[in-house]
Amino acid sequence: MITINNVSKIFQSGEDEIRAVNDVSFSIPEGQFVAITGRSGSGKSTLLYQLGLLDRPTKGSIVIDGVEVTTLSDNEQTRLRLHNLGYIFQDYAILPTLTAVENVMVPLLMQGISEKTARTKAIKALTRVGLGDRINNTPGQLSGGQQQRVSIARAIGHNPKVVFADEPTANLDSETSRTVLDAFLELNREGQTIIMVTHEPEYAALTDRIITLADGKIVSDTSNR
């Protein structure tokens, strides 16, 4: 499903080179729920940005579903993100001028789906994350946990091949975090590939596999199953 080979991300800081991700290689099969963990500054979020095509690695290759993606143009990467990837941000990143249902509808409309069908699919995705009664609320009318669930609904609404989640529970209380994690687990049980960055060991323990980074390198890659 996803194979990364010798991926490095190097930042220049004056004369110094900072290797945020350093020569990392691994593969993730379809349907796996993977946790990328590590201490703050270990490079886990940077690695996720490379995998999620939000940034380009300095070296190495990333193959998603048989396609080498690092050499694609910006427009091709945008199209790939739209059709194949779903992204959940740490601070929800939902659009403030749109209601919950409209937030979920936008990527669907971009795929060429009619407004009516997009709305139906969006409501279905919101209902799936327990927000069926909040579809017309704007972000300001939703709690942090509800906003994150809108973000999840938006990420899964168009049935992507992979869902990337960057510390999705970082801004949530433990009860809400558990609800979000339950949503991920349910999605994974239905076959969804999920790659989640987290620094919470108890949440990482719920996944199929834990990849631990330190100083941009993989220090352990263990299976929970």
Add this chain to the structure above:
Amino acid sequence: MQVDGVVGLFLAKRDLKRANLWTTSLIIFVMLLTFLNLVVVSGILVGLIEGSVSADKQYSSGDILISPFLNKAYIENTPEAVAIAKNIQGYQASVVRYTGSARVESNYRTTIRPDELRDGAGGSLLGIDPESEQSFSGIDKFIVEGSFIRKGDSDSVVLGKNLLYKYTPIEAPGFQTLKDVSVGSKIRITTGDVKKEYFVKGIISSKVDTFDSSVVMLDSEARKLIGRSDYNANQIAIRLVPGTDPIEAKAQLLASGVGEDGRVQTNDEALPKFLKDIQATFGILGNAISSIGLVVAAITIFIVIFVNAITRRRYIGILKGIGITPRAITISYMIQSIFYALAGSLIGMVVVFAVLKPLFVAHPINFPFSDGILVATVPGTVLRMVILLVATIIAGYIPARIVIKQNTLSAILGR
């Protein structure tokens, strides 16, 4: 491309719907002012001359003017020409006038020192038939003192306001006005070798030079002064039924042979060249001022969209992050620009055609030489609306593109 448009419209509609009402109103208000600046400033500048031209047409020249050839002192066979004019299609009214130059003096009975000037003024002589003049132009309504001459007033004249210092207080070399003349005064008019005394019956101020710079008297008196024993006049002004094509009417007159007796011109053709030049100059001036307004509008939209896009850099980053194309995002900003420009222009159209134009017709601006009206045609106004629209689309596109081109991840993370 179509999908980009659909998503752009979807985002723009919601952005506009949920935008701050006061901010939106303020932007539309700025666009309205810009639109009015585009239409009204040039409209008034053109209207300033247009008021003068239309007054000349209404009160003096009519739709068609017959005048002597340049090498002739009068229109040959004037009575026949008038008879032919009355039979052309679309004829409504006509008037015959006699003109000449005259010197008017008031203190001619007083002995003055050699270094003193006589109280006098140079002007035109205008001989009219009061009844046909009143029915043709109704010029008598512009009498500001005394009354208009009537049939039988062979000892009276009406003086145009430009001959009187009271109304035209100009003292310049070669230009003299009468200082001690009012209604009831006795004046002497000299035309060539002929001199005759008249009483001043009235004073006219019409903003039509034909009357305001003339000594208006009965046609019979004018003919005596200029030594005309026949009925060949200097001006035949013809008014046509509204909607009649003056070019077509002119062609009928020429076909009837009137063109052999005098110069036949439509009102447009008879317009003095300097007036046409001023018209063109004011049009250019109006367009130049409007262009500045257009640049101000473009900069306003640029700033609005740029500030909007900059403050929503993260929003744009998220859109790109979830797979929305830069083109769709750009379209959403361009639609917002179009909305502001359209809303301002449409309100402006209503203000121009439902409020300002009728207001200027009812209360023209009182310029010294004309009653200024607002000239705004629907095609001209629509053209200005399109220009404003194009300017705002460009002004909306550029800042949106600048912000959208930024790195997606940097925009999302706000770094």
